[in-house]
Amino acid sequence: MTGPGRPVVGLQALLASREVVVFCGSGGVGKTSTAAATALAAATQLGGRVLVVTVDPARRLADALGLDGIGNEERRVPDAVLRAGGCTPRGELWAAMLDTKASWDDLVRRHAPDEATAAQILDNRLYDNLTSRFVQSHDYIAMERLYDLHSTGAYDLIVVDTPPTRNALDFLDAPQRMADFFGGRLLRWLTAPYRLGGGRGARFVNFASKPFYQIADRLLGTQFLQDIAEFFLNFETMYSGFVGRARAVERLMQDRRTSFVVVTTLEGAPLREAEFFCSELTARGLHLGGLVLNRVMPEAFTDPAVAAAARVLTDDPTEVATALAATGVPALADPVAVARVLRTVGTSFQQLAVVATREAELRAELARVPEAVATVPTFAEDVHDVRSLARIGECLLGAPLPSVRVRADAGAGEAEHRPR
Amino acid sequence: MTDLLDRRLLFVTGKGGVGKSTVTAALALLAAEQGKRVLLVEVDAKGNLTNLFEHPPVGFDPVAVAPGVFVMQLTTEASLREYLKLNLRIPMVGRIGPIAGIFDFVANAAPGVKEILTVGKVCWEVRESIEGRAPWDLVIVDAAATGHVIAQLDAPRTIRDLVQTGPIRNQTEWMMTILSDPVITALNVVTAPEEMPVNETIELVARARTETDVPLGAVVVNRVLPEPFTVADEPVFAALGDGVALDRLHQAAGPAVDTVLDAAALAVALRRARVPHLDALRAGVDLPLLYVPYLFVRDHGLRATRMVADALGAELGL
Numbered sequence: 001m002t003g004p005g006r007p008v009v010g011l012q013a014l015l016a017s018r019e020v021v022v023f024c025g026s027g028g029v030g031k032t033s034t035a036a037a038t039a040l041a042a043a044t045q046l047g048g049r050v051l052v053v054t055v056d057p058a059r060r061l062a063d064a065l066g067l068d069g070i071g072n073e074e075r076r077v078p079d080a081v082l083r084a085g086g087c088t089p090r091g092e093l094w095a096a097m098l099d100t101k102a103s104w105d106d107l108v109r110r111h112a113p114d115e116a117t118a119a120q121i122l123d124n125r126l127y128d129n130l131t132s133r134f135v136q137s138h139d140y141i142a143m144e145r146l147y148d149l150h151s152t153g154a155y156d157l158i159v160v161d162t163p164p165t166r167n168a169l170d171f172l173d174a175p176q177r178m179a180d181f182f183g184g185r186l187l188r189w190l191t192a193p194y195r196l197g198g199g200r201g202a203r204f205v206n207f208a209s210k211p212f213y214q215i216a217d218r219l220l221g222t223q224f225l226q227d228i229a230e231f232f233l234n235f236e237t238m239y240s241g242f243v244g245r246a247r248a249v250e251r252l253m254q255d256r257r258t259s260f261v262v263v264t265t266l267e268g269a270p271l272r273e274a275e276f277f278c279s280e281l282t283a284r285g286l287h288l289g290g291l292v293l294n295r296v297m298p299e300a301f302t303d304p305a306v307a308a309a310a311r312v313l314t315d316d317p318t319e320v321a322t323a324l325a326a327t328g329v330p331a332l333a334d335p336v337a338v339a340r341v342l343r344t345v346g347t348s349f350q351q352l353a354v355v356a357t358r359e360a361e362l363r364a365e366l367a368r369v370p371e372a373v374a375t376v377p378t379f380a381e382d383v384h385d386v387r388s389l390a391r392i393g394e395c396l397l398g399a400p401l402p403s404v405r406v407r408a409d410a411g412a413g414e415a416e417h418r419p420r
Numbered sequence: 421m422t423d424l425l426d427r428r429l430l431f432v433t434g435k436g437g438v439g440k441s442t443v444t445a446a447l448a449l450l451a452a453e454q455g456k457r458v459l460l461v462e463v464d465a466k467g468n469l470t471n472l473f474e475h476p477p478v479g480f481d482p483v484a485v486a487p488g489v490f491v492m493q494l495t496t497e498a499s500l501r502e503y504l505k506l507n508l509r510i511p512m513v514g515r516i517g518p519i520a521g522i523f524d525f526v527a528n529a530a531p532g533v534k535e536i537l538t539v540g541k542v543c544w545e546v547r548e549s550i551e552g553r554a555p556w557d558l559v560i561v562d563a564a565a566t567g568h569v570i571a572q573l574d575a576p577r578t579i580r581d582l583v584q585t586g587p588i589r590n591q592t593e594w595m596m597t598i599l600s601d602p603v604i605t606a607l608n609v610v611t612a613p614e615e616m617p618v619n620e621t622i623e624l625v626a627r628a629r630t631e632t633d634v635p636l637g638a639v640v641v642n643r644v645l646p647e648p649f650t651v652a653d654e655p656v657f658a659a660l661g662d663g664v665a666l667d668r669l670h671q672a673a674g675p676a677v678d679t680v681l682d683a684a685a686l687a688v689a690l691r692r693a694r695v696p697h698l699d700a701l702r703a704g705v706d707l708p709l710l711y712v713p714y715l716f717v718r719d720h721g722l723r724a725t726r727m728v729a730d731a732l733g734a735e736l737g738l
Binding site for chain 2: 298
């Protein structure tokens with residue numbers, strides 16, 4: 001049964017039952033630190049070998065996890081680092097950074113028919129540009145690398161931080177787009193003159209009458225098109241390897257051992273995107289493990305009794321200040337200064353209360369979201385060490401928030417994905 | 421810095437989540453309040469820039485969303501369509517679909533092609549305005565995020581280096597002239613006093629200098645929190661939290677006053693945690709910094725945009 005009173009599935013159960021958990025959400029919501037905190041919590045509370053794959057961590061966080069300048073290899077975070085941060089590891093925490101360029105180079109070397117072709121591709125002047133821009137290559141390579149790491153079987157749990165994308169769904173489409181791209185008619189069109197004309201370096205002459213080549217030639221010039229075509233003729237040799245791989249990546253995303261967690265703050269734009277993402281995941285038959293509401297103001301800030309107390313300070317500071325001056329506490333001897341401070345204390349609360357109220361309203365609209373897993377409060381400090389990650393981890397794996405309701409029709413999809 | 425709005429073309433970039441679109445919209449509102457006719461260009465975005473004006477989404481044709489502010493959404497396909505119509509006189513009726521598809525393929529594969537259509541359209545509007553054929557005093561671009569904006573701005577040069585002949589190459593020259601003229605153009609960066617946005621801003625400013633000829637304008641520091649207490653007030657605030665003082669506060673305002681004190685302490689701590697990032701930004705960037713305070717308001721609509729515009733106006737001395 002689902003409904004407002006139904007307890008939501010905690011993140012702890014999710015982490016215990018899944019092999020891959022993908023964190024997604026719009027830029028700036030704290031995806032990287034949430035993913036890292038989740039992995040740390042899993043390694044310290046659940047045990048096993050846990051790997052966190054992150055895309056672009058803040059420098060100090062990378063330093064804290066020993067990720068600085070290590071390239072594409074995964075590294076174990078030393079137990080001493082975890083202990084120094086107040087954590088007692090039950091399992092092992094591993095961390096890896098995603099190096100797009102190195103991952104692409106690996107992929108080309110793996111799928112090229114021979115070393116000469118691989119070298120030709122890697123040396124092409126378009127290659128760098130292509131791998132950094134086309135068909136969401138960043139997204140694709142992230143999923144590809146995840147597949148690679150998962151298939152080693154070395155980890156009990158892999159927690160993945162997704163790259164910042166303009167559209168949070170791009171990375172889900174990346175394998176399909178990659179397959180379409182290499183299997184597509186357009187690639188054949190573009191390279192056709194070179195194929196039929198006797199291989200590389202053939203001229204456009206025979207095709208000059210066709211509108212596509214006419215327009216393309218007028219826009220870009222023959223030489224440029226020829227460069228592109230040559231590149232793709234080489235790239236095409238990797239077609240079957242690439243497409244097979246893209247399909248495998250896609251299957252892993254759909255596998256019941258994989259789950260997605262959406263991270264958002266309680267702000268308009270990120271939240272709209274998060275809701276869209278939740279419904280899209282469900283529509284695609286992917287498992288939505290839950291929603292993390294990050295950097296949320298304390299609920300107590302919306303309490304009317306607290307607001308009334310603040311009003312006493314802002315409206316009547318002089319009277320309170322006089323009473324405080326009478327206590328004999330040396331710092332409170334000057335009633336004028338004390339009144340000023342009391343008013344500031346009250347207004348500081350009122351300002352944060354506005355934010356808390358705004359957040360509460362947005363949260364109330366969240367009824368459409370299938371499941372909520374956890375709320376992480378606003379912490380004053382940046383997340384840059386194991387200790388602060390551990391604090392987030394406690395919020396993530398603690399009791400789920402009963403105030404966030406579960407969508408009424410979530411039952412059917414839910415049963416299929418119940419943790420084993 | 422009063423001359424920032426006297427340029428003809430402002431690009432606004434920033435890391436995701438720092439409020440780039442809000443600041444862009446506020447700059448447009450501010451310029452319009454100064455009597456300028458502003459074209460606000462949303463580049464391949466989610467189409468929510470108009471939300472900041474409480475106006476429904478718009479398309480490729482500019483629509484007035486506030487007095488003096490016109491918004492258009494720039495997509496590669498629409499730019500291509502217009503480009504082909506204007507420059508090649510290719511009959512497009514009923515044909516743009518497949519051609520756009522093919523072009524999209526080439527554009528995906530070829531570096532700079534997509535970007536040049538975006539930047540090209542923007543530069544074209546600026547050139548037409550300077551020559552009196554388009555009505556804009558100022559074109560403001562809600563540009564790509566910090567990670568991609570260099571590729572966008574540098575597209576004319578990329579294309580010039582890659583494409584040896586053809587009309588696109590020929591047009592890169594006047595685009596580069598507009599983009600590199602400090603009287604006309606400025607690249608502005610929106611950031612927030614947090615670690616990642618500050619790092620990205622410092623890196624971007626350095627890259628913009630070495631990898632492009634586009635002049636830099638200002639860095640807008642968004643969501644700056646106020647410092648609640650003066651140095652003299654700090655011991656007073658500290659003394660409120662315990663012993664007999666706290667008892668008196670409970671008598672005066674009830675036990676709920678504890679949460680009020682917590683909130684004030686959080687406000688202080690949040691401000692303090694951001695100070696080193698502000699310092700790093702000041703040390704790492706030698707551009708004018710415009711500070712926009714964190715907005716303690718309920719909604720994120722036109723009212724919030726106007727508040728940001730007012731803050732920017734004060735910073736610019738307007």
